[in-house]
Amino acid sequence: MADIGSETLTEKHKNDMYGDVDNPAAIENAPPAVPAATVVLLRDTDQGPEVLMLRKNSRIAFGGMWVFPGGRIDPEDYPEDGNKDVGARNAAAREAHEEAGVELDPQDFVWFAHWTPPPSTPKRFATWFFAARAGKDAISIDGGEIEDHRWIRPGDALAKHAEGEIDLVPPTWVTLYHLSQRHSVAAVLGHFAGREARVYQTRVVKRADGVRVAMWTGDAGYDDWNADLSGPRHRLNMPAGGFSFENTVVDY
Numbered sequence: 001m002a003d004i005g006s007e008t009l010t011e012k013h014k015n016d017m018y019g020d021v022d023n024p025a026a027i028e029n030a031p032p033a034v035p036a037a038t039v040v041l042l043r044d045t046d047q048g049p050e051v052l053m054l055r056k057n058s059r060i061a062f063g064g065m066w067v068f069p070g071g072r073i074d075p076e077d078y079p080e081d082g083n084k085d086v087g088a089r090n091a092a093a094r095e096a097h098e099e100a101g102v103e104l105d106p107q108d109f110v111w112f113a114h115w116t117p118p119p120s121t122p123k124r125f126a127t128w129f130f131a132a133r134a135g136k137d138a139i140s141i142d143g144g145e146i147e148d149h150r151w152i153r154p155g156d157a158l159a160k161h162a163e164g165e166i167d168l169v170p171p172t173w174v175t176l177y178h179l180s181q182r183h184s185v186a187a188v189l190g191h192f193a194g195r196e197a198r199v200y201q202t203r204v205v206k207r208a209d210g211v212r213v214a215m216w217t218g219d220a221g222y223d224d225w226n227a228d229l230s231g232p233r234h235r236l237n238m239p240a241g242g243f244s245f246e247n248t249v250v251d252y
Helices: 023-028 084-100 153-164 170-179 185-193
Strands: 034-043 050-056 071-072 110-116 126-133 145-152 198-201 203-206 212-215 234-237 244-247
Touching: 034 084, 034 170, 034 185, 050 084, 050 153, 071 084, 084 110, 084 126, 084 145, 110 170, 110 185, 126 170, 126 185, 145 153, 153 170, 170 234, 170 244
Parallel strands: 034 126, 110 198
Antiparallel strands: 034 050, 034 071, 050 145, 110 126, 203 212, 212 234, 234 244
């Protein structure tokens, strides 16, 4: 392994979206996270499943990032009884139509995760993550909010991120990591449908060497906000040189 100097280790990764974790005032006064929803669209190929990814316009929130279709949940997305699950499904389907030109039935979605970033995050969305098999609609983007799209194997997307070719925020990176472990769309959807959705209440702290770490339930350091405690791991390390996922406690 190449020798990496301490200065490099303490630099913040360009896709670490979690803001200044050393500013207690900003964290204390942070507004509630905005409810949002996204859908991971999958299709089979001879080389394994591919996922639809969209590139955000550089002038808007998450600009330049490669993401899954999605956005905030509008009041009109909720049914009369205010059911949050229905509202999130409707929002994900609506956003997929607006951003990618596809028609989807939200009842076909498999809910597999919910992500909430820490209060230090400047643009903070509490997001429902769904998965679904893509239909036969051709992808159509307007060149406004979305600048580009591609179908890509999850493992290839991670490799491109490691090489600095594409930008991915941590929830997208972790989702792609887990998608890369399955070898067909049926396997992905069957796996997600067979377990409870994962809830990620992200906590971000610095290790003693200055590297920022996103931790989730089950990590030894999660309850105490201490990334240097020994024990089980459920975290994403975010040094400037690239992301790395550690998990010894959660069965994915």
